[in-house]
Amino acid sequence: MRVSSRFIGRWIVSLLLSLPFSVGVCAPPQTVQIVFKGCVNEPSTYAVQSPVRLSAVLELAAVQDCAYWHGASWLKAGNQPEQLKLKTALLEEVNLLIEAAESETLQRHLRILHDQIEAMPVTGRTVPSDLDMFRVETRPLKNRLVVEDSVFWLPKRPTQLYFLGFEQGAMDYFSTQTVSDYWEKNALKPDYEKGWVYVVQANGKIEKHKVGYWTHEQAYVAPGGWIVAPLKESLFDATDDRISRDGFYRQLTQWLATQVIQP
Amino acid sequence: MKYHQNLLLYGVLAGLVACTALLSGCGLTSAAKDESLSLSAVFKLRSLAKVEHVALSSQAAAQSLQYATLKAELDVGEVRALLVLAKNAASGQQWVGADGSGFTTWQGRITRYYTPALDLSRIEISPLYPQYGFAAAFQYGRISAPFELDNDTEQRFQVLGKATLYYDGKQPRMYWGKPTEMLQFSERIEVPSTGFTHVNYYWLDPQTFFVWESQQKWWPQMPLISIQVLKPWEAVRYP
Numbered sequence: 280m281r282v283s284s285r286f287i288g289r290w291i292v293s294l295l296l297s298l299p300f301s302v303g304v305c306a307p308p309q310t311v312q313i314v315f316k317g318c319v320n321e322p323s324t325y326a327v328q329s330p331v332r333l334s335a336v337l338e339l340a341a342v343q344d345c346a347y348w349h350g351a352s353w354l355k356a357g358n359q360p361e362q363l364k365l366k367t368a369l370l371e372e373v374n375l376l377i378e379a380a381e382s383e384t385l386q387r388h389l390r391i392l393h394d395q396i397e398a399m400p401v402t403g404r405t406v407p408s409d410l411d412m413f414r415v416e417t418r419p420l421k422n423r424l425v426v427e428d429s430v431f432w433l434p435k436r437p438t439q440l441y442f443l444g445f446e447q448g449a450m451d452y453f454s455t456q457t458v459s460d461y462w463e464k465n466a467l468k469p470d471y472e473k474g475w476v477y478v479v480q481a482n483g484k485i486e487k488h489k490v491g492y493w494t495h496e497q498a499y500v501a502p503g504g505w506i507v508a509p510l511k512e513s514l515f516d517a518t519d520d521r522i523s524r525d526g527f528y529r530q531l532t533q534w535l536a537t538q539v540i541q542p
Numbered sequence: 543m544k545y546h547q548n549l550l551l552y553g554v555l556a557g558l559v560a561c562t563a564l565l566s567g568c569g570l571t572s573a574a575k576d577e578s579l580s581l582s583a584v585f586k587l588r589s590l591a592k593v594e595h596v597a598l599s600s601q602a603a604a605q606s607l608q609y610a611t612l613k614a615e616l617d618v619g620e621v622r623a624l625l626v627l628a629k630n631a632a633s634g635q636q637w638v639g640a641d642g643s644g645f646t647t648w649q650g651r652i653t654r655y656y657t658p659a660l661d662l663s664r665i666e667i668s669p670l671y672p673q674y675g676f677a678a679a680f681q682y683g684r685i686s687a688p689f690e691l692d693n694d695t696e697q698r699f700q701v702l703g704k705a706t707l708y709y710d711g712k713q714p715r716m717y718w719g720k721p722t723e724m725l726q727f728s729e730r731i732e733v734p735s736t737g738f739t740h741v742n743y744y745w746l747d748p749q750t751f752f753v754w755e756s757q758q759k760w761w762p763q764m765p766l767i768s769i770q771v772l773k774p775w776e777a778v779r780y781p
Contacts, residue, residue, distance in 0.1 A: 348663070349694060411663065411694070413656050416628070417642035436699070454701045455735045480697055501697040 311425065313339065317433035317542070318346035330424040334415045340431065347436035350481035350503045350540040351410040354430040358403040362537050369396055369530045372522050376510070379517040385470045392443065396531075399538055406483030406536045434540040437481075437503040443531075444471040444508030452502040459498075461506055462490040471508040477528055479505040483536035503540045507532060597624065597772050601718045601780055610775035612637055618765040630775050645767070648672055650744055650753025655764055664692040665760050667705055676744070676751055679707040679727060691733070693761065703733040715745050715755060717770075722781045723748065724755070731760060738762045747781040754781055 311329040313336055316322050320341040327336060333353075373393045380386045410431065415421045439449045445465040456464075458478060467473060474493075478486040481503035488498040500506060507528070515524045597604045597611065604611070610627035614637075625637035625644055634648035646654040649672040655662040667675075671687035678685045686706040692699045706729065713726040724745040731740045738761065745755040752774065759766045 349692075349697075349699070413636065413644075413646070413654060413663070414661070417638055417644065417656070452699075454698050499697045501699055504697070 309426075312428040313425070314430045315340040315342075315433065316430060317351075318343040318435055319433060327425070330426045333410070333421070333423050333425055334412070336425050336429070337410060337412055337415065337431070340433070342433060345435045346433040347481070347502070347540070348411045348433070349501055350408075350434050350437070352402070352408055352430075352432040352434075352539040353405040353410060354403045354432060354539070355405060355427055356403055357427050358405060358537075359401050362401045362403065362534075365530060365534055365537075366396065366399075366401060369527075369534055372527055372530070375518055375522055376514060376527075379514060380470075381517070382470070385514070388468055388470070395443075396534065399534070402537050402539050404483065404537045404539055406533075407480075408482050432539050434503075434542065437540055440500055440502065441505045442507075443505065443535075444468055444510070445506070454499075456499075457497050458488050458500055458506060459490045459494065459496070461500070462508075465506075467508055470511055470514065472511050475509070477505075477507040477509065477532050479507065479532050479535040481540060485532045485536060505532075505535050507535070598718070601720075604718070604772040605780070607773045609773070610635070611772045613770045613772055614639070615768040616765040617768075621765075624772070627775050635775050647769075649676075650746075650756055652758050652760060652767070655760065655767075659695070660761070660763050661694040662691060662761055662764065663694045664690065666690050671705070671707075675707050676725075676727060676746060676753075679709045680725065684708045691760065701733060701735060703731060705732075706730045712748070713745065717754070717781065724781060725751075733761070736762055747779070749781075750778055752778045 308328045308330075310326045311331075313325045313327050314322070315324075320343065323339075323341070325336075325339050327339070370393060373389055373396065377386050377389045377393070380389055409415070409421055438452055440452055440461065441449050442461075442465055445467055447465050450461060450465060458476065462476060474491055475487060475489050478488055478498065478500050480486065481501045486498065489496050509524060509528055512524055515522055515527070597607055598613070610630070612625045613622070614625050615622045623639045625639050627635055628638040628644070629636040634646045634653050636644065636646045636654075638644035643657040645652050645656065651665075651667070651672050653665050655665070667689040668687045671685070675685050675687070684706060686704060689703045689705055691701045691703060693701065708728045708730070710726040710728050712723050714721045715724045716722070725748050727744045727746065729742040729744065731738070731742060733739075740759045742759065743757045744753050746753050753771070755768075755770045757766060757768045
């Protein structure tokens with residue numbers, strides 16, 4: 280088989296074109312700082328050569344039995360700019376809703392929501408979070424590469440659930456209670472819609488569930504999770520379509536998913 | 543124009559080839575290389591499933607297996623698999639099948655069950671029960687203990703249950719074609735919040751009290767798993 284000089288020439292040029300990529304890939308390995316906090320023998324910091332697999336990083340931690348893996352967090356500075364944008368956009372939308380709200384009661388509720396969101400930190404949490412060692416080790420897609428400084432927060436299992444749009448902001452967790460049971464026990468504030476809720480699980484997973492007597496759905500929410508009742512559609516109509524309800528709750532639930540379980 | 547298009551195409555192709563080659567070589571740190579080594583080791587372990595008939599043919603063949611191994615059968619879809627020991631820690635043994643599903647055991651009892659469809663991430667009985675329960679039930683006839691269970695799939699945590707272990711007497715069991723007298727224990731599981739009750743079985747060597755075989759189910763949606771140890775993870779006499 281004869282290979283033309285023009286063909287060889289093209290390959291040489293092509294390889295030269297790819298050199299800039301190669302230089303980036305062949306850069307010397309970096310060291311990243313890994314910090315473990317929470318249910319570990321003592322807060323510990325490790326310097327690890329990157330890239331390194333998540334399973335290898337998690338094996339470094341001297342984890343105590345109290346660790347609640349379902350609510351564990353992997354915090355990265357690289358996630359923070361996007362989350363800051365999300366927070367800013369969300370606060371702007373709440374402000375627009377306050378303007379659109381006609382009743383003082385609703386305005387007051389929305390101001391409380393605004394203050395709540397404002398007080399929540401930009402954490403850099405990777406969501407949804409799955410740091411369970413069994414799954415990380417046996418599911419290659421979950422065994423991600425760690426390429427930047429990271430903090431792993433392993434909280435104790437909380438004893439409560441959190442609520443938005445309800446009279447009580449928190450209730451004790453019971454494994455026997457479904458989302459519907461909590462919805463029935465915690466009175467809905469006026470201006471919030473009945474029949475369905477958003478759930479933000481402790482691992483950052485976002486779900487939507489029907490609630491009330493008319494559903495047989497048996498959904499549960501893990502300790503440290505959120506149950507969020509939606510505002511009525513009429514409030515969003517009053518913003519002259521500047522905010523859609525779906526869009527607002529997508530942002531709000533995504534924001535709540537970034538929050539970590541407090542000590 | 544066509545020449546430039548071709549050049550671009552060759553450029554992209556060559557770039558991909560170069561990047562792939564570089565990623566598989568100099569781009570990996572020592573830690574990443576260790577990981578790829580362990581993955582290839584796991585791949586080798588998984589090929590053990592092909593030698594199941596050898597492992598089951600004789601005790602000597604089972605003993606000669608390279609890794610600690612269990613045979614597990616599920617009552618759903620007649621699934622049968624060999625599971626190799628992925629990790630041995632003070633808290634228990636982690637067994638993984640070819641598809642990444644598996645469970646952990648401690649003192650012969652399942653403490654974690656994982657498949658993509660159902661993840662029981664914690665089945666925890668008072669530590670004294672798994673450690674001394676068989677001996678206590680053997681001596682006194684029965685022993686009870688509460689347990690807690692986490693079901694990650696349904697997002698249910700700290701589900702409470704009760705286990706009661708009974709000594710049923712000596713029973714002959716067939717291992718590698720040979721009848722062997724074992725101690726049989728039955729364990730009644732109750733999870734009131736789900737209305738679930740079930741009876742698990744364990745068969746222990748009368749000399750060593752090692753659990754060589756069991757049938758376990760801890761949640762309504764969990765299949766019944768029959769487990770037989772082919773090669774144990776610790777030095778213990780075969781029955």
